[in-house]
Amino acid sequence: MQRSAVSENGGVSFQSHYMPNTPAQRAEMLEALRLDSIDRLFEDIPAEHRSPSLNIPPPTSELELRAELEALAGSNVNTGAYASFLGAGVYNHFIPSIMKPLITRGEFLTSYTPYQAEASQGTLQVAYEFQTMVCSLMGMEVANDGMYEGASSLAEAALMACRVTGREEICVLDTVSPTYREVVETYALPQGLKVSVVDSEGTRLPEGAACLLTQYPNFYGYMEDLAAHKVAAQERDALLVVSTDPVAMGMFRPPGEFGADVVTGEGQAIGVPMSFGGPFIGLFATRKKYLRQMPGRIVGRTVDSEGKTGYVLTLQTREQHIRRERATSNICTSQALLALASAITIAALGKQGLKKVAELSYHKAHYAASLIGRVAGYSFPIRGTFFKEFVVKCPASPRVINERLLESGIIGGLDISHVMPNCMLICVTEMNTRHEIEALAGALSEFSR
Amino acid sequence: MNTLDNNRRLLMERSVPGRVGTVLPDLDVPEQPLPGKEMLRDEVDLPEVTEPEIVRYFTNLSRMNFSIDTHFYPLGSCTMKYNPKINDEAAFLPGFAAIHPQQPAAQVQGALELMHHLQNYLAEITGMAGVSLASLAGAQGELCGILMIQKYHRDRGDGDRLKMLVPDSAHGTNPASAAMAGFRVVSIPTDADGNCDLEALKKEATPDLAGMMITLPSTLGLFDPNITEVNRLIHEAGGLVYADGANMNALLGRAKMGDLGFDVMHLNLHKTFSTPHGGGGPGAGPVCAQPNLQPYLAAPVVEKRDGRFVLSTPEKTIGKVSASHGNFGVLVRAYTYIRTLGDAGLKLVSENAVLNANYILSKLKDKYLLPFDRPCMHEVVLSANWQKAKGVRGLETAKRLLDYGFHAPTMYFPLTVDEALLIEPTETESKETLDEFIEAMRAIDQEATENPELVQNAPHTLPVRRLNEAQAARRPDLRWERKE
Numbered sequence: 028m029q030r031s032a033v034s035e036n037g038g039v040s041f042q043s044h045y046m047p048n049t050p051a052q053r054a055e056m057l058e059a060l061r062l063d064s065i066d067r068l069f070e071d072i073p074a075e076h077r078s079p080s081l082n083i084p085p086p087t088s089e090l091e092l093r094a095e096l097e098a099l100a101g102s103n104v105n106t107g108a109y110a111s112f113l114g115a116g117v118y119n120h121f122i123p124s125i126m127k128p129l130i131t132r133g134e135f136l137t138s139y140t141p142y143q144a145e146a147s148q149g150t151l152q153v154a155y156e157f158q159t160m161v162c163s164l165m166g167m168e169v170a171n172d173g174m175y176e177g178a179s180s181l182a183e184a185a186l187m188a189c190r191v192t193g194r195e196e197i198c199v200l201d202t203v204s205p206t207y208r209e210v211v212e213t214y215a216l217p218q219g220l221k222v223s224v225v226d227s228e229g230t231r232l233p234e235g236a237a238c239l240l241t242q243y244p245n246f247y248g249y250m251e252d253l254a255a256h257k258v259a260a261q262e263r264d265a266l267l268v269v270s271t272d273p274v275a276m277g278m279f280r281p282p283g284e285f286g287a288d289v290v291t292g293e294g295q296a297i298g299v300p301m302s303f304g305g306p307f308i309g310l311f312a313t314r315k316k317y318l319r320q321m322p323g324r325i326v327g328r329t330v331d332s333e334g335k336t337g338y339v340l341t342l343q344t345r346e347q348h349i350r351r352e353r354a355t356s357n358i359c360t361s362q363a364l365l366a367l368a369s370a371i372t373i374a375a376l377g378k379q380g381l382k383k384v385a386e387l388s389y390h391k392a393h394y395a396a397s398l399i400g401r402v403a404g405y406s407f408p409i410r411g412t413f414f415k416e417f418v419v420k421c422p423a424s425p426r427v428i429n430e431r432l433l434e435s436g437i438i439g440g441l442d443i444s445h446v447m448p449n450c451m452l453i454c455v456t457e458m459n460t461r462h463e464i465e466a467l468a469g470a471l472s473e474f475s476r
Numbered sequence: 477m478n479t480l481d482n483n484r485r486l487l488m489e490r491s492v493p494g495r496v497g498t499v500l501p502d503l504d505v506p507e508q509p510l511p512g513k514e515m516l517r518d519e520v521d522l523p524e525v526t527e528p529e530i531v532r533y534f535t536n537l538s539r540m541n542f543s544i545d546t547h548f549y550p551l552g553s554c555t556m557k558y559n560p561k562i563n564d565e566a567a568f569l570p571g572f573a574a575i576h577p578q579q580p581a582a583q584v585q586g587a588l589e590l591m592h593h594l595q596n597y598l599a600e601i602t603g604m605a606g607v608s609l610a611s612l613a614g615a616q617g618e619l620c621g622i623l624m625i626q627k628y629h630r631d632r633g634d635g636d637r638l639k640m641l642v643p644d645s646a647h648g649t650n651p652a653s654a655a656m657a658g659f660r661v662v663s664i665p666t667d668a669d670g671n672c673d674l675e676a677l678k679k680e681a682t683p684d685l686a687g688m689m690i691t692l693p694s695t696l697g698l699f700d701p702n703i704t705e706v707n708r709l710i711h712e713a714g715g716l717v718y719a720d721g722a723n724m725n726a727l728l729g730r731a732k733m734g735d736l737g738f739d740v741m742h743l744n745l746h747k748t749f750s751t752p753h754g755g756g757g758p759g760a761g762p763v764c765a766q767p768n769l770q771p772y773l774a775a776p777v778v779e780k781r782d783g784r785f786v787l788s789t790p791e792k793t794i795g796k797v798s799a800s801h802g803n804f805g806v807l808v809r810a811y812t813y814i815r816t817l818g819d820a821g822l823k824l825v826s827e828n829a830v831l832n833a834n835y836i837l838s839k840l841k842d843k844y845l846l847p848f849d850r851p852c853m854h855e856v857v858l859s860a861n862w863q864k865a866k867g868v869r870g871l872e873t874a875k876r877l878l879d880y881g882f883h884a885p886t887m888y889f890p891l892t893v894d895e896a897l898l899i900e901p902t903e904t905e906s907k908e909t910l911d912e913f914i915e916a917m918r919a920i921d922q923e924a925t926e927n928p929e930l931v932q933n934a935p936h937t938l939p940v941r942r943l944n945e946a947q948a949a950r951r952p953d954l955r956w957e958r959k960e
């Protein structure tokens with residue numbers, strides 16, 4: 028048991044490859060402190076609670092642990108080995124090979140939030156690039172350096188709308204992701220704000236509404252009529268908040284062109300692995316006039332004492348470390364590394380590539396729908412223009428169908444039976460080959476009637 | 477043009493029409509009818525650059541950063557310890573990185589098993605009953621914990637408990653989180669020894685008290701020896717106590733928050749558990765709770781039922797705080813770290829972290845004012861007040877350190893210490909590095925006497941000189957814009 032042997036003075040003699048100080052050096056340092064034991068440094072802890080038992084497995088070598096981790100990971104059904112038609116806010120899109128080696132460069136990966144601007148120009152300039160890209164994608168005037176992820180980003184937008192308008196009612200369109208709505212409620216309800224659901228047909232907001240939250244494309248994959256929603260919001264002097272999929276921005280008119288006041292989104296689809304749901308990157312953009320009500324980190328361009336260009340965290344008087352209980356948000360550590368991953372991927376896709384990814388997804392999704400539409404027993408309960416996702420009503424339980432699909436090496440669409448009976452939300456991206464799409468349609472036809 | 481100036485050219489300024497950064501496959505299905513033109517956009521204003529240009533640009537940008545991999549980074553309260561590489565390797569395994577959060581539980585048993593183990597480890601380390609891994613950062617963990625306290629009171633018909641106490645030394649997220657939940661925040665002063673002022677606390681222990689948020693050890697790097705008494709007073713008044721676990725690195729294997737009487741807490745996996753900060757995230761802020769608050773944890777949590785792992789919603793949950801299950805990639809890294817170090821290694825962490833901080837304290841206290849002259853925990857707060865008397869501010873001392881090749885300590889925090897320099901060396905630094913740092917700090921003190929301008933105008937050796945933050949705030953320039 029070399030790994031957790033106990034030494035003479037009750038300390039441990041295990042040597043970790045992460046901790047350089049040897050027992051001899053520690054003794055030397057203790058001597059400098061004129062202490063006989065390291066325990067003396069912990070004497071402020073009440074005696075009865077000092078050094079409790081710690082029931083954690085013993086240290087493991089990298090060699091052994093790697094094998095264990097590979098076994099754990101290997102037991103999961105993953106999109107490396109399976110065709111996937113699962114989306115619903117988290118998407119399997121192409122990530123260029125340059126993303127991983129660049130974001131795992133230690134200089135990016137192991138730096139802190141750039142409080143010391145002069146020693147963080149890399150991180151800061153990346154943030155400025157990211158803010159520029161988000162503004163371009165959304166057609167908006169200003170953006171921050173990112174939020175946690177899409178749902179909480181939408182929740183923060185709702186809180187911001189309440190601050191801006193001085194009102195307390197948040198209206199959520201009924202086509203917004205039910206999960207996103209739940210997160211908005213978690214943030215809003217405890218502080219006494221009201222969250223109400225609004226019918227997407229002939230939208231009218233109640234008097235005193237602070238904002239209308241919409242999703243574009245919506246949870247079911249369909250494009251919302253943002254022009255109409257803007258009119259509905261304007262009627263009540265409420266803010267129009269739009270949660271988007273940035274990939275859709277490669278081909279569809281951006282929310283900014285419809286007069287959106289705040290645009291949020293889940294940035295994962297561009298450059299961030301699905302990773303079982305995180306870490307992702309929340310997008311957040313707004314109008315200049317609301318800049319000082321915006322949550323999150325914002326990076327600005329400035330000059331140094333010699334007039335050279337440089338970047339700094341700015342407008343920090345909005346933030347918790349200055350404003351404390353009067354801050355616009357409590358957000359501190361956010362998701363900067365994923366903003367970097369996204370910025371690298373957007374740069375690689377570029378003007379032509381993002382459009383192509385959007386169009387490939389669009390055509391493949393519509394091709395899939397055209398094949399499934401020909402199978403007896405399947406129908407499309409929602410009319411309208413969709414992007415890369417659509418709802419299919421199935422002749423059998425989607426759960427049963429998905430079990431069968433898995434046998435053919437296919438991860439099926441999301442079972443949304445709880446909101447629409449026997450319905451499945453199917454997502455198709457550029458990652459799905461024609462062969463996979465036809466295999467999906469073929470497998471679905473086994474349930475045909 | 478030198479490399480630096482060249483590197484300041486933004487992507488849009490490098491863009492040349494027709495260049496591509498990646499090649500995508502041709503459409504392999506029949507083209508489908510497009511929607512009406514009024515729904516589509518003409519183009520997106522994005523850069524057109526090639527792959528080698530992108531790689532060189534971002535690589536050179538990275539070289540303008542200080543980081544743990546390149547520098548000693550003693551940023552107080554941030555626990556900038558070495559971030560092991562195997563952690564990243566694990567998070568990028570296809571079986572972890574290429575799985576979708578909505579896949580049925582049966583398809584992702586390995587991922588759920590890892591989360592379940594991690595919940596158990598964190599419960600054991602903190603002495604708490606239940607853990608939710610859902611919150612995505614420390615501040616979101618705080619918000620969850622505060623919402624749990626709020627809901628607990630409301631469920632008991634005690635909803636008029638609207639006051640949350642926060643020590644004056646607390647991190648800004650504490651009052652901000654309490655305010656987001658709708659609480660009235662009352663600040664509690666620190667006494668002359670650096671502990672919670674018990675008399676002030678007793679005055680605020682009124683029937684409208686919801687609870688108190690306490691960082692332990694405090695942001696002064698001190699363990700409050702009266703902590704069990706503080707917690708008793710809060711409980712006696714009907715309040716609950718929240719522990720901000722940002723400084724847990726000092727206590728691994730040495731004390732459990734649950735034993736000390738805390739009701740709920742968060743951990744920062746991106747501090748104590750070695751996951752990389754990434755220049756400002758991702759983090760993860762799991763929340764750990766005693767049995768009374770466990771049913772209120774944020775959804776989802778992982779449970780083991782009949783030998784299978786499932787996601788479940790705690791009975792009285794405060795709800796969901798993100799669309800998925802937490803920052804899973806960060807959880808994989810923290811799990812890997814705990815398994816690597818094991819019980820013996822975790823105890824070594826706190827020992828070395830605390831010893832390193834006290835070593836710095838002992839070697840600098842004759843040159844820098846030590847506001848609280850007692851042993852510290854994992855970090856030491858010094859004041860540059862003596863240097864200020866010579867005309868050199870704490871900020872300038874911090875900037876000068878950059879010239880010596882050390883990242884600066886946290887400056888002007890805690891707010892209660894004048895010219896504060898909060899230094900946290902962590903356990904992954906060697907005595908040799910600490911000695912070099914100590915030497916630099918002493919040299920800067922000498923410079924403050926002999927050549928104050930040298931320090932006042934620092935940094936001198938970085939890609940940029942002191943940046944004009946006032947101008948940045950007054951005339952916000954927040955994105956590149958095409959000049960018409």
